[in-house]
Structures are given as C-alpha cells and as structure tokens.
C-alpha cells in the first residue's frame with residue numbers, strides 16, 4: 216500500500232489531499248497542529264480501518280518534527296506533501312495584500328511566513344528523507360504559489376508571501392539536484408488560486424479540482440521532471 220504524508224491536513228488543500236488519497240486506498244499520515252479538532256478529518260480516520268492516522272505537528276516546531284520523524288521511522292513514505300502554509304496574519308479576503316504592501320514592513324509577519332512556508336518544508340524534507348528514500352515512489356512535493364514566480368510577477372505587492380514562495384522554489388530546485396543520486400524527485404507545485412480560507416471567496420478554482428489536478432501531476436512525475444516548477448494543470452511556470 217502506497218503511503219502519503221500531508222502537512223496542514225486539517226483543512227483546505229491538505230484536507231482534500233487526505234480525503235482523496237484515503238478514498239483511493241492509500242495509507243495516509245495526516246499531520247496537523249490540532250488533530251482532534253476537525254470533525255471531517257476525525258470521520259475519515261474512523262472510517263479508514265487504520266489506514267488514515269493523524270499526527271500532531273506544528274511545522275515551525277523543528278524539535279517536534281524530529282520527534283515525529285522518529286515516531287514514523289518505519290513508514291516508507293512514497294509522497295511527502297508539504298502543504299501547510301500561511302499568507303500571514305490575514306487571508307486574502309481580510310486584506311493580506313494590503314497588509315503586505317511596500318512601506319508596511321512587519322518583521323514578525325515576515326518571520327512567521329518564513330518559518331511556516333520556507334523553514335517548515337525544509338525541515339520536514341530533511342527529517343523524513345530516509346523514509347522517502349525507503350519508498351517506491353520517492354517524491355517530495357511542496358505547495359508553492361504562482362506568487363513565488365519572479366518572471367510571472369506583473370502586479371507587485373505581497374512582499375513576505377511572494378518572497379517565501381520564491382525561497383521555497385529555490386529550496387525545491389536544490390533538493391531536486393542534491394537528492395537525485397538517491398532517486399528522489401522534488402518539485403514545487405502551484406495549486407491554482409483556490410477557494411480555501413487562504414484563497415478566499417473570489418478564487419476561481421475549487422479544492423476538488425485543484426487536488427485532483429495536483430495528484431495527476433504527482434502521479435506522472437518522473438526523474439526527468441524533477442526540479443520543475445509546475446501548476447496543478449501540469450503547466451510549467453517561469454521562475
């Protein structure tokens with residue numbers, strides 16, 4: 216049975232990854248800050264006959280990430296999905312872009328966005344590398360954004376969030392090079408602008424469509440595609 220680990224599994228895109236992989240018979244390691252909270256996740260676990268399990272982790276707690284990797288040391292993780300992410304103190308609907316405009320520097324905001332979006336995926340990938348290498352598929356996926364693309368940036372603004380996603384793009388590219396000799400495939404993956412708490416009510420893409428698309432991209436990954444910056448539709452983004 217193939218194994219997937221998902222961070223940010225309690226809501227949004229992370230929860231939809233859990234739902235779809237569970238439905239399709241995968242063993243799912245659903246990681247989030249408060250596993251006991253969301254009823255929908257609890258119901259999936261209860262109906263899964265042990266194939267879906269929840270695991271507490273805050274991706275900014277690097278000691279806890281190491282502890283979790285130790286607890287899950289015997290799991291051969293085919294697909295590690297770094298999905299947990301933050302746009303900062305505010306969602307798009309609450310004014311995240313205005314809050315992150317030029318002239319409004321907030322160091323704490325930058326630190327938190329970087330801790331979650333950049334250091335979290337880096338630490339998770341390092342901590343779980345042996346489990347990924349032990350698997351058949353050996354894939355590490357980090358949810359990035361088109362806002363991390365420098366070439367695609369025609370509207371400015373959103374400084375810490377954009378910078379965090381550009382940084383994690385660089386990280387995933389380096390991983391694709393450094394881990395190739397271990398047979399590991401690593402990509403940054405843009406989910407589209409999706410109607411989650413983060414994406415807001417004007418987002419044109421639904422969570423089901425986005426995750427179905429991302430899973431198709433993940434399924435089709437080969438070493439030749441490692442290090443590419445892809446969208447949920449399988450298109451290549453400019454860096």
Ligand SMILES: NC(=O)c1ccc[n+]([C@@H]2O[C@H](COP(=O)([O-])OP(=O)(O)OC[C@H]3O[C@@H](n4cnc5c(N)ncnc54)[C@H](OP(=O)(O)O)[C@@H]3O)[C@@H](O)[C@H]2O)c1
Nearest residue numbers: 223227228248273274299300358360408409411412413414
């Ligand atoms: N939605 C979009 O349009 C869009 C577009 C481009 C990229 N993305 C990326 O896609 C990913 C998922 O976004 P989403 O739309 O599903 O967002 P969301 O609905 O706001 O969900 C964010 C998830 O990240 C978790 N999270 C935040 N901080 C965390 C931490 N310190 N430790 C562990 N988990 C943490 C949240 O958990 P809590 O409930 O505990 O806060 C939640 O599960 C993110 O990386 C985001 O940047 C989204």
